[in-house]
Amino acid sequence: MDEGQRSRRPGGRSARVGAQVHQAVTDLIGERGYGNFTVGEVAARAGVADSSVYRRWGNLENLLTDVALTRLNTRSPMPDTGSLAGDLHAYAAAVAREITGPDGLLVVRLAVALSSSGPQGLRARDGIRDERTRQLRAMLDRAGERGEDAPDALDVLDHIMAPLYIRVLFGLELTPDYVDGLVDRLLRPRP
Amino acid sequence: MDEGQRSRRPGGRSARVGAQVHQAVTDLIGERGYGNFTVGEVAARAGVADSSVYRRWGNLENLLTDVALTRLNTRSPMPDTGSLAGDLHAYAAAVAREITGPDGLLVVRLAVALSSSGPQGLRARDGIRDERTRQLRAMLDRAGERGEDAPDALDVLDHIMAPLYIRVLFGLELTPDYVDGLVDRLLRPRP
Numbered sequence: 001m002d003e004g005q006r007s008r009r010p011g012g013r014s015a016r017v018g019a020q021v022h023q024a025v026t027d028l029i030g031e032r033g034y035g036n037f038t039v040g041e042v043a044a045r046a047g048v049a050d051s052s053v054y055r056r057w058g059n060l061e062n063l064l065t066d067v068a069l070t071r072l073n074t075r076s077p078m079p080d081t082g083s084l085a086g087d088l089h090a091y092a093a094a095v096a097r098e099i100t101g102p103d104g105l106l107v108v109r110l111a112v113a114l115s116s117s118g119p120q121g122l123r124a125r126d127g128i129r130d131e132r133t134r135q136l137r138a139m140l141d142r143a144g145e146r147g148e149d150a151p152d153a154l155d156v157l158d159h160i161m162a163p164l165y166i167r168v169l170f171g172l173e174l175t176p177d178y179v180d181g182l183v184d185r186l187l188r189p190r191p
Numbered sequence: 192m193d194e195g196q197r198s199r200r201p202g203g204r205s206a207r208v209g210a211q212v213h214q215a216v217t218d219l220i221g222e223r224g225y226g227n228f229t230v231g232e233v234a235a236r237a238g239v240a241d242s243s244v245y246r247r248w249g250n251l252e253n254l255l256t257d258v259a260l261t262r263l264n265t266r267s268p269m270p271d272t273g274s275l276a277g278d279l280h281a282y283a284a285a286v287a288r289e290i291t292g293p294d295g296l297l298v299v300r301l302a303v304a305l306s307s308s309g310p311q312g313l314r315a316r317d318g319i320r321d322e323r324t325r326q327l328r329a330m331l332d333r334a335g336e337r338g339e340d341a342p343d344a345l346d347v348l349d350h351i352m353a354p355l356y357i358r359v360l361f362g363l364e365l366t367p368d369y370v371d372g373l374v375d376r377l378l379r380p381r382p
Contacts, residue, residue: 162357163349
């Protein structure tokens with residue numbers, strides 16, 4: 001994901017190639033699942049040269065990590081509402097909206113695939129997890145600095161994100177009340 | 192999964208064919224992912240006739256449902272220890288052991304694949320979920336009948352099983368203390 005030393009105009013050729021390559025990856029994951037396509041096939045689908053893909057991303061795992069993180073950071077960015085409850089409610093609602101939408105399970109499908117594709121796959125999966133955990137922790141740290149009693153990032157993973165993902169994966173509905181209830185339950189003082 | 196009207200000796204030819212076919216499915220999911228093999232390939236791998244597979248399971252989705260439920264029921268059966276806490280601790284420990292072992296993510300991989308393979312896939316996925324939920328509910332109902340204050344089956348899904356699955360999927364360790372802690376947290380009285 002080293003973008004090299006060339007300068008790029010936003011919206012210029014480089015951004016266009018990036019968007020085309022990302023879309024090609026998303027389409028190919030949807031059609032064939034991960035592990036059933038190559039960098040060459042991504043390039044062909046995106047209408048760019050193989051060398052453009054290799055130069056920018058290095059290998060398929062780096063490209064997949066970039067697609068997943070771009071998607072997560074765009075569709076469910078960490079909010080900054082000024083309160084812990086506000087942030088967690090906004091974040092949970094964004095995640096729920098994203099994973100019940102088109103290609104909503106892309107990140108789970110990618111994690112499943114990367115988990116069974118050797119050391120490079122595992123490193124890519126860990127990279128996605130660590131980057132999102134880092135962002136989540138920064139949001140919770142802000143709450144701590146305001147004097148709020150914030151949960152640990154892994155508690156948010158366990159008791160807000162995990163149930164959302166597993167319910168969608170097994171075909172159960174996510175109502176707004178249910179999503180809000182997960183946040184309220186995590187924030188409720190415990191004996 | 193209608194086994195027909197023929198009588199079968201346990202351990203006889205039918206049981207052997209069943210075991211061979213189940214193993215062939217597990218191997219093919221591991222090698223290619225779901226959706227990338229046919230009933231014919233399962234039969235060839237298992238060394239049985241296609242017609243034996245069709246006669247017994249009808250289609251690939253029924254066969255996959257049978258493999259998943261057989262695996263779940265064998266490796267993490269619902270315990271009956273005489274207390275709610277005992278049952279949930281034993282169940283959570285069995286699930287954790289199973290999903291961190293070889294092919295541990297098979298059921299998640301299957302759910303991911305079935306979720307994106309049309310109405311028959313969705314029905315198969317829902318069948319697996321409903322059967323396991325029914326078993327879990329029976330375990331919790333026994334606790335209720337003993338006068339214990341049992342959580343809902345979906346609370347167990349959300350706050351015990353979902354974190355276990357998501358942590359394994361994203362490469363985080365499951366320690367016995369962590370697994371026991373999920374159960375204790377769910378059972379702790381709430382204000």
